[in-house]
Amino acid sequence: MNQLILTADQQDCLQELINVAMGQASDQLARYLDTFVHLKVPSIEQVSSEHLSQSLHQEEQAVAVVSQGFFGYEGIRGEALLVYQPKDSDRLADLLGYEPDELSVEEQIIDLSSILTTTFLNVFASQIDNQMSYSAPRLLASSQSSISEHIEQQQFTWDAALKVKITYQVTDYSFNCDMILLIPSAAIINITTVIDRILEAF
Amino acid sequence: MSANVCEMIAEQINTGILVLDLELTIVEWNRYLQVHANKHSNEVLGQSVFTVFPELPRRWFERKLASVIQLNTPNFCSWEQRHHLFELPHTRPISTDSHFMAQNCTFLPIEKQGKLTHICILIEDATDVCHYQSKLNSALEQLAKANKIDGLTQVFNRKHWEECLAKEFGRARRYQHELALIMFDLDRFKLLNDSYGHQCGDLVLIETANITKSLLRICDQFGRYGGEEFAVILPETDLDGALDVAERIRETLEHSVIKFQGEDIRFSTSVGVATLSADNQRYEDLISSADKALYDAKSTGRNKVCAARQELKLLVN
Numbered sequence: 210m211n212q213l214i215l216t217a218d219q220q221d222c223l224q225e226l227i228n229v230a231m232g233q234a235s236d237q238l239a240r241y242l243d244t245f246v247h248l249k250v251p252s253i254e255q256v257s258s259e260h261l262s263q264s265l266h267q268e269e270q271a272v273a274v275v276s277q278g279f280f281g282y283e284g285i286r287g288e289a290l291l292v293y294q295p296k297d298s299d300r301l302a303d304l305l306g307y308e309p310d311e312l313s314v315e316e317q318i319i320d321l322s323s324i325l326t327t328t329f330l331n332v333f334a335s336q337i338d339n340q341m342s343y344s345a346p347r348l349l350a351s352s353q354s355s356i357s358e359h360i361e362q363q364q365f366t367w368d369a370a371l372k373v374k375i376t377y378q379v380t381d382y383s384f385n386c387d388m389i390l391l392i393p394s395a396a397i398i399n400i401t402t403v404i405d406r407i408l409e410a411f
Numbered sequence: 412m413s414a415n416v417c418e419m420i421a422e423q424i425n426t427g428i429l430v431l432d433l434e435l436t437i438v439e440w441n442r443y444l445q446v447h448a449n450k451h452s453n454e455v456l457g458q459s460v461f462t463v464f465p466e467l468p469r470r471w472f473e474r475k476l477a478s479v480i481q482l483n484t485p486n487f488c489s490w491e492q493r494h495h496l497f498e499l500p501h502t503r504p505i506s507t508d509s510h511f512m513a514q515n516c517t518f519l520p521i522e523k524q525g526k527l528t529h530i531c532i533l534i535e536d537a538t539d540v541c542h543y544q545s546k547l548n549s550a551l552e553q554l555a556k557a558n559k560i561d562g563l564t565q566v567f568n569r570k571h572w573e574e575c576l577a578k579e580f581g582r583a584r585r586y587q588h589e590l591a592l593i594m595f596d597l598d599r600f601k602l603l604n605d606s607y608g609h610q611c612g613d614l615v616l617i618e619t620a621n622i623t624k625s626l627l628r629i630c631d632q633f634g635r636y637g638g639e640e641f642a643v644i645l646p647e648t649d650l651d652g653a654l655d656v657a658e659r660i661r662e663t664l665e666h667s668v669i670k671f672q673g674e675d676i677r678f679s680t681s682v683g684v685a686t687l688s689a690d691n692q693r694y695e696d697l698i699s700s701a702d703k704a705l706y707d708a709k710s711t712g713r714n715k716v717c718a719a720r721q722e723l724k725l726l727v728n
């Protein structure tokens with residue numbers, strides 16, 4: 210099932226939309242967090258549901274995963290996973306501008322996830338003349354074993370998904386995390402419709 | 412939707428709606444919030460949100476709203492991290508034990524002509540979810556505990572005890588720490604069961620577990636290995652230390668008297684001791700060393716402590 214859903218042109222276009230959104234999101238985040246936020250060039254790949262847990266296993270060091278659903282017009286929807294590594298969480302409260310005793314580590318992680326996800330996707334949505342709504346972020350798992358367990362327990366109702374991985378780096382706080390956007394196949398078709406429209410306009 | 416319909420829905424929906432301007436002054440709220448806060452609109456509208464709801468964690472709340480205002484994105488607050496923000500009563504005051512409504516709050520940026528002017532806070536009652544989740548959690552905790560504990564003696568069961576040993580064994584080998592193992596067995600337990608019945612045997616097992624537990628340190632891990640056999644993991648303990656503990660267990664149990672149906676029941680134990688040595692490759696090797704020492708204690712008269720033979724060799728040398 211390795212046939213690509215996106216053509217090379219479509220993939221380039223999506224990559225470009227994401228790059229622009231990353232630039233703007235990084236700018237907004239830097240202003241809000243008062244520190245530089247680097248977003249590393251994403252990888253875009255297609256995964257099948259049976260390979261998803263395998264592909265997420267590569268994040269095996271992860272200590273926490275936060276999931277947040279997003280949905281916009283024209284059937285564009287998906288799920289954003291924010292994946293944190295063990296040493297990432299030391300100075301989160303500081304980064305977010307809270308006092309450490311004002312909120313638990315879990316809340317810090319969820320808060321940051323929501324900020325990263327919604328800022329990026331809002332900008333991305335405006336690139337394609339869309340508007341996103343979000344479900345409340347949820348901490349899926351906060352320990353290594355339970356993440357793979359969690360993923361393995363999922364009964365996926367789709368067979369292919371687009372996986373977009375973006376790494377956030379905040380060097381002043383020696384912090385980084387990965388945002389993985391998973392877009393189920395039905396929504397990919399909707400995205401390609403939008404992309405084709407943009408490509409035609411050029 | 413027409414403004415009229417929106418207004419009607421906002422007044423009837425079972426969700427609190429609170430609209431603040433950018434100075435965090437309350438400019439609108441709906442009926443749901445009005446009745447739950449039990450305040451009149453004229454004492455609320457135009458007031459600072461912190462005056463009307465003094466329970467709000469001010470600094471945190473301001474920072475949370477700053478993200479909505481600056482990034483123009485929604486933000487969320489779940490009961491799982493913060494039980495509630497607003498001290499409101501819930502609709503199940505009888506059947507739940509929490510005092511205030513558990514809440515999921517959503518903070519939405521409100522724009523007018525492309526400019527952010529207000530923040531809308533939606534407050535949803537999550538008391539039911541919170542209640543059932545805490546019930547589920549306590550059931551899961553009990554299950555996890557039941558999975559580790561021996562039903563009769565309430566000490567670790569064999570499966571969990573072995574998992575503990577495997578962990579301690581790995582740690583001790585990796586960091587070259589000391590580790591000792593005590594295994595002991597009630598002498599002539601079958602005879603006890605045959606003469607006084609199984610209820611008496613059960614009572615002796617329970618008392619043996621209780622007495623032994625009271626003799627151990629907090630870091631020692633004590634379990635029922637099988638029938639009338641018990642086992643203790645002693646981290647950071649050398650042979651002398653372990654023999655000390657073993658002798659204390661043997662002696663205390665020997666002098667214990669258990670009352671069963673008016674009769675005084677006395678019993679003794681045979682004890683085997685082993686410590687981690689370089690040729691123990693697997694934790695099972697340590698068990699079998701201790702087990703052999705226990706067999707030595709049995710075959711040379713019972714009611715005594717024996718150290719694993721390779722240790723004896725070392726002692727002789």
